Amino acid sequence: MLEIITAIDLNSWLTSTFGDNAWIPQKILIATWETIYMVAISTFLSYLLGLVLGVILVITSQNHIAENKSVNLVLGAVVNATRSIPFIIFLILVIPLTRLIVGTSIGTIASIVPLTLAAIPFVARLTETSLKEIEWGLIEAALSMGANTWQIITRVLLPEAKPSLILGVAITTINLIGYSAMAGIVGGGGLGTLAYYYGYQRYEDSIMFITVIVLIIMVQAFQMIGDSLAHRATNKGR
Amino acid sequence: MIEISNLTKIYKTPMHDVMALDQVSLKVEKGEIFGIIGLSGAGKSTLIRCINMLEKPTSGSIIVDGEVITSLDKKDLRHARQKIGMIFQQFNLLSSRNVFDNIMFPLEISQVPVNEARQRVGELLEIVGLTDKAKVYPEQLSGGQKQRVGIARALANRPKLLLSDEATSALDPQTTKSILKLLKDINSRLDLTILLITHDMNVIKQVCDRVAVIDNSRIVETGDVLKIFSNPGTPTSKSFINSIVKQELPEEVFQSSAIRAGRLIRVSFIGESAGEPIISSMIRKYDVRANIMYGNIDRVKDTPFGNLVLELSGEERVVSEAIEYLHQQGLEIEVLNNA
Ligand SMILES: Nc1ncnc2c1ncn2[C@@H]1O[C@H](COP(=O)(O)OP(=O)(O)O)[C@@H](O)[C@H]1O
Numbered sequence: 001m002l003e004i005i006t007a008i009d010l011n012s013w014l015t016s017t018f019g020d021n022a023w024i025p026q027k028i029l030i031a032t033w034e035t036i037y038m039v040a041i042s043t044f045l046s047y048l049l050g051l052v053l054g055v056i057l058v059i060t061s062q063n064h065i066a067e068n069k070s071v072n073l074v075l076g077a078v079v080n081a082t083r084s085i086p087f088i089i090f091l092i093l094v095i096p097l098t099r100l101i102v103g104t105s106i107g108t109i110a111s112i113v114p115l116t117l118a119a120i121p122f123v124a125r126l127t128e129t130s131l132k133e134i135e136w137g138l139i140e141a142a143l144s145m146g147a148n149t150w151q152i153i154t155r156v157l158l159p160e161a162k163p164s165l166i167l168g169v170a171i172t173t174i175n176l177i178g179y180s181a182m183a184g185i186v187g188g189g190g191l192g193t194l195a196y197y198y199g200y201q202r203y204e205d206s207i208m209f210i211t212v213i214v215l216i217i218m219v220q221a222f223q224m225i226g227d228s229l230a231h232r233a234t235n236k237g238r
Numbered sequence: 239m240i241e242i243s244n245l246t247k248i249y250k251t252p253m254h255d256v257m258a259l260d261q262v263s264l265k266v267e268k269g270e271i272f273g274i275i276g277l278s279g280a281g282k283s284t285l286i287r288c289i290n291m292l293e294k295p296t297s298g299s300i301i302v303d304g305e306v307i308t309s310l311d312k313k314d315l316r317h318a319r320q321k322i323g324m325i326f327q328q329f330n331l332l333s334s335r336n337v338f339d340n341i342m343f344p345l346e347i348s349q350v351p352v353n354e355a356r357q358r359v360g361e362l363l364e365i366v367g368l369t370d371k372a373k374v375y376p377e378q379l380s381g382g383q384k385q386r387v388g389i390a391r392a393l394a395n396r397p398k399l400l401l402s403d404e405a406t407s408a409l410d411p412q413t414t415k416s417i418l419k420l421l422k423d424i425n426s427r428l429d430l431t432i433l434l435i436t437h438d439m440n441v442i443k444q445v446c447d448r449v450a451v452i453d454n455s456r457i458v459e460t461g462d463v464l465k466i467f468s469n470p471g472t473p474t475s476k477s478f479i480n481s482i483v484k485q486e487l488p489e490e491v492f493q494s495s496a497i498r499a500g501r502l503i504r505v506s507f508i509g510e511s512a513g514e515p516i517i518s519s520m521i522r523k524y525d526v527r528a529n530i531m532y533g534n535i536d537r538v539k540d541t542p543f544g545n546l547v548l549e550l551s552g553e554e555r556v557v558s559e560a561i562e563y564l565h566q567q568g569l570e571i572e573v574l575n576n577a
């Protein structure tokens with residue numbers, strides 16, 4: 001993908017426009033792409049797994065549809081423990097696991113492992129909060145119709161929490177953008193690496209500056225997209 | 239249709255245990271509209287929720303349509319629940335689905351084939367008169383319309399029994415009337431047994447055949463609605479019946495009569511005019527003045543049921559004798575204040 005982007009006319013256009021400084025926009029474009037790629041994949045994976053975990057946390061809680069004290073306690077403890085580890089330490093802790101899965105601990109693909117793992121418990125708690133906002137009466141109505149646990153999850157809990165879950169995706173994405181920059185410092189690639197090597201270690205202020213701008217734009221964009229999708233889901237039919 | 243025996247429910251809370259139902263026994267016949275009335279906290283919701291096992295009884299048994307619901311396993315219970323409709327005070331409609339899809343929901347649960355289900359939803363929309371609102375979302379509906387959706391949804395799987403937990407308590411009197419009319423209508427058209435709970439005697443008066451009065455976790459009186467209206471056997475029943483009269487009496491009547499010398503009594507009688515001749519003969523016989531404070535003819539289950547509130551004034555002893563006379567003539571008398 002990277003090769004394709006950089007291979008097309010863009011290169012010659014950049015050279016003709018920026019002359020000797022053409023490497024700066026080139027690097028920024030590549031790094032932005034890497035960041036989007038890392039964040040997108042880890043958001044997707046962590047949301048999938050975190051959603052499942054969050055649903056299990058909710059339905060196994062006391063007086064809920066699949067109450068199970070021990071499962072709830074264990075999962076809750078794991079989630080809390082993972083969440084309380086600072087990300088920068090987490091990055092280092094999971095290096096062996098990353099090597100096992102991807103074969104290396106350096107680069108964009110390798111970063112996806114710690115990013116995903118760190119976001120799963122975060123997503124689980126967000127999901128938990130969203131699902132607990134649903135009025136119990138709705139669940140009870142479904143129970144009174146003879147719904148089973150799976151039907152309640154897929155037809156009541158998730159659809160009713162949809163607007164809030166969509167906002168959760170946006171929040172997770174934004175968090176992961178921040179985390180990905182941190183991963184960049186330990187060689188994770190993307191805008192974080194760029195800012196660290198050029199902006200910090202080589203005093204290229206312009207690269208630092210542009211990186212920050214790009215990050216701000218990305219965060220704003222995701223927030224806006226999330227808000228508008230959530231809004232649309234809430235106001236269905238109005 | 240329903241047979242409840244010695245039902246007891248104790249809620250265990252960290253602080254103390256709450257006895258919500260105490261040895262409740264009750265029988266609801268097929269095809270009737272049975273009401274349970276009680277004050278807030280009496281145990282009504284607990285009772286009705288035990289019938290589809292939303293609440294697990296502490297002891298006792300419940301038989302619904304020949305099936306011992308209290309001893310079914312999870313899977314059989316889910317099947318049994320598909321044949322017991324339930325409607326709620328807060329409607330409990332899914333905000334993520336439009337009216338059509340809300341009514342579709344129970345049919346999805348019971349895995350009715352889609353084509354058949356869609357056709358059924360069409361019929362149900364017609365029954366509750368909401369065909370034109372099929373594509374509308376619940377937030378755009380009025381309370382009455384929401385409850386109609388709730389009713390349609392509860393009827394989807396052609397239940398034999400409908401449970402109603404204060405279904406009209408969030409509605410204004412006019413809307414309540416129309417919803418009760420709908421319930422009465424489906425009761426006779428679909429041969430549906432309805433068990434409803436309420437704290438409002440008007441609801442009982444408008445639709446119920448029989449009623450049970452629940453007070454403090456126990457059933458204190460059960461019987462024909464008309465009989466309980468004309469001859470309430472317990473203080474709780476009396477106060478519920480008076481609550482209707484009082485609703486329609488201006489507050490001042492009770493206040494000012496405390497200053498007056500008169501005694502306020504409520505006379506109730508069945509039939510259009512059964513009370514009048516007796517009262518006029520009382521006035522002829524005794525030296526009392528009777529001031530009519532309030533009078534109406536109500537309909538209880540389609541039978542005219544009269545209520546008169548009289549202020550009797552005169553010599554204390556004579557007033558007492560006059561009241562005794564009314565009693566002897568077979569009128570139901572209740573003294574509302576003692577001057
Ligand atoms: N889940 C519960 N936990 C503890 N106590 C409860 C619970 N539900 C109801 N109660 C108590 O049981 C009693 C009966 O409640 P309920 O059946 O809701 O009465 P009603 O519907 O007649 O107002 C009340 O004292 C209430 O506080």
Ligand SMILES: [Mg+2]
Nearest residue numbers: 282283284404
């Ligand atoms: Mg209640």
